[in-house]
Amino acid sequence: MPILFLALSAHRIDRDQGTLFSPALLVSDFGPKITIKIVEGLREDILAGKLKSGSEIKDALKRSVLELLTEKGDKTELQLGFRKPAVIMIVGVNGGGKTTSLGKLAHKLKKEGVKVLMAAGDTFRAAATDQLVIWAERSGSEIVVAEVEKAKASSVLSQAVKRGKEQGFDVVLCDTSGRLHTNYSLMEELIACKKAVGKVVAGAPNEVLLVLDGTTGLNMLPQAREFNEVVGITGLILTKLDGSARGGCVVSVVHELGIPVKFVGVGEGLEDLQPFVAEAFIDAIFS
Ligand SMILES: Nc1nc2c(ncn2[C@@H]2O[C@H](COP(=O)(O)OP(=O)(O)O)[C@@H](O)[C@H]2O)c(=O)[nH]1
Numbered sequence: 650m651p652i653l654f655l656a657l658s659a660h661r662i663d664r665d666q667g668t669l670f671s672p673a674l675l676v677s678d679f680g681p682k683i684t685i686k687i688v689e690g691l692r693e694d695i696l697a698g699k700l701k702s703g704s705e706i707k708d709a710l711k712r713s714v715l716e717l718l719t720e721k722g723d724k725t726e727l728q729l730g731f732r733k734p735a736v737i738m739i740v741g742v743n744g745g746g747k748t749t750s751l752g753k754l755a756h757k758l759k760k761e762g763v764k765v766l767m768a769a770g771d772t773f774r775a776a777a778t779d780q781l782v783i784w785a786e787r788s789g790s791e792i793v794v795a796e797v798e799k800a801k802a803s804s805v806l807s808q809a810v811k812r813g814k815e816q817g818f819d820v821v822l823c824d825t826s827g828r829l830h831t832n833y834s835l836m837e838e839l840i841a842c843k844k845a846v847g848k849v850v851a852g853a854p855n856e857v858l859l860v861l862d863g864t865t866g867l868n869m870l871p872q873a874r875e876f877n878e879v880v881g882i883t884g885l886i887l888t889k890l891d892g893s894a895r896g897g898c899v900v901s902v903v904h905e906l907g908i909p910v911k912f913v914g915v916g917e918g919l920e921d922l923q924p925f926v927a928e929a930f931i932d933a934i935f936s
């Protein structure tokens with residue numbers, strides 16, 4: 650389907666030398682701004698006759714998207730530093746997949762021999778803690794939960810990092826609350842969480858991973874901007890790619906904010922978190 654669209658686009662140029670538009674990229678949720686940028690880049694080659702067939706155009710398109718993704722987003726590995734424990738905060742809006750991704754990440758790290766401690770930092774809803782406790786059991790991880798009702802998230806995280814330090818854990822994975830990102834108090838809470846863990850281990854958190862729901866489309870960009878301004882995002886987890894969503898809009902996020910995608914979520918099971926591989930992601934978009 651996308652190839653057909655692109656062939657049509659190229660044909661339009663031949664005919665009227667007019668604007669080249671690419672519904673294929675728009676269909677994949679890239680959004681108009683990045684689509685224009687990519688297509689403008691290819692326009693000259695198409696007009697000069699260097700790219701003729703649909704498949705040549707498709708390959709060139711894939712190369713430009715790859716360039717956008719790798720230019721600023723090539724640090725796809727977790728950067729955990731040398732101090733123990735390394736602290737990873739998982740942030741994002743409600744329902745995006747924070748808790749699930751945290752559980753899957755714990756499983757993945759444990760398989761690599763990493764000693765993982767979870768921190769139930771979503772103290773807003775009791776059910777959030779219960780959900781993380783189940784993931785702790787599934788992944789065989791230890792977990793720190795709030796001792797009192799409505800405890801401050803920052804104090805739970807601080808407690809967890811202290812325990813992590815005392816008991817020789819390698820990584821503390823911190824869940825956080827995800828009420829609307831436009832909610833001022835959530836952002837305040839995240840700032841407090843970040844400060845709290847930094848007080849226990851200098852340089853923590855090592856990673857602040859923003860979970861983006863692959864089905865959100867263009868809303869990803871304002872979400873990412875806002876979280877990044879407030880807490881400084883170091884990496885992205887793009888979830889729910891097992892459905893029909895292709896998550897193309899994340900290219901705009903990587904390009905505009907210079908933040909790499911580190912993992913993709915492809916389901917609700919333990920094994921359903923994969924390292925981000927730009928080439929595979931692009932192949933899926935243009936398949
Ligand atoms: N299909 C699918 N569902 C996911 C994925 N990640 C999370 N979910 C589901 O999305 C819903 C919200 O996830 P949750 O981790 O509770 O989101 P949170 O509010 O950000 O912590 C749950 O039903 C998860 O099972 C994914 O990669 N694929």
Ligand SMILES: [Mg+2]
Binds near residue numbers: 747749777
């Ligand atoms: Mg949650």
